[in-house]
Amino acid sequence: MSVSENQELKQVLREHELKATNQRIALLKLLDATREHFDAEEIYLELLKKQKNVSRATVYRSLEALVEQDLVTRLDFGDGRMRFERSKGDDEHHDHLICEECGKVIEFFNLEMEAQQLATCEEHDFTPSVHTMHIFGTCSDCKKNK
């Protein structure tokens, strides 16, 4: 099954005119497996751990290429480094609640909010590509522990 997953990822990469290198396959596999919000360094270390040979430069360059092809999404939680997650389809789009105490990130989706965003764009004759909505604050767990 891991073999066929590899084949699948190779296919995906080729469809996006990217060479299907071991490094890129491993990177995508990692993001697929965990669905977490990794930063570049974490991805680098994880791949090293899995005995994959990669360099930081390759991680950064691969992420750039994958983001460009919209296979990976870049997230900015405002703490000075970028995070990445495997891109979700439109139907899986979500925004983020970010706890300032514990750093936890809660994903949410609100249809009405999305509708208002489109309405706002139309008002300004603005054609949207992507958006980010981050709400910072305190999560319920952290409120309890006080």
Add this chain to the structure above:
Amino acid sequence: MSVSENQELKQVLREHELKATNQRIALLKLLDATREHFDAEEIYLELLKKQKNVSRATVYRSLEALVEQDLVTRLDFGDGRMRFERSKGDDEHHDHLICEECGKVIEFFNLEMEAQQLATCEEHDFTPSVHTMHIFGTCSDCKKNK
């Protein structure tokens, strides 16, 4: 009038338990004057231009203190550096449309969107402090020039 503006800013700083130094006054005055979204380096260079003696360290430290006191707001447009603007009252809160072609930033406010944000927070028992809503895309001017 500039004199009384200085006095006013001194007053504001003192009310927030911050020493009213020339550097801080000049910084606030700059942000008040332009209402632009400066980054730290731009602020530093502007102040130098105006013959004010400042160091980068002071710009960063002052901004930190002013943000803490909510006199200045930190903006993150996801391009790897922070911007700052003079804080607006709750009634002046706004979000941003950011043009990926020309970098222009359009401010907007949408009451329904704000309401949905609060609703979402309640759903998750999450207490919000601040939020950022950034919509990236192409502005009307840039669409014309194509």
Add this chain to the structure above:
DNA sequence: AATCTAAATGAGACTTATTTGCACTTGTGT
């Protein structure tokens, strides 16, 4: 007005995240 002291500043070294130059390697079309 002179004095005091904690807070603030300047200069530059340092850190962290990311990018780049370049020689070497590897997918992939032929």
Add this chain to the structure above:
DNA sequence: ACACAAGTGCAAATAAGTCTCATTTAGATT
């Protein structure tokens, strides 16, 4: 199997922001 552009690794280079420490200053105190 071959050729070559695309991709990679390494180390050096940037970029943004932070930190240290000696010096200065705002504002309280006499």
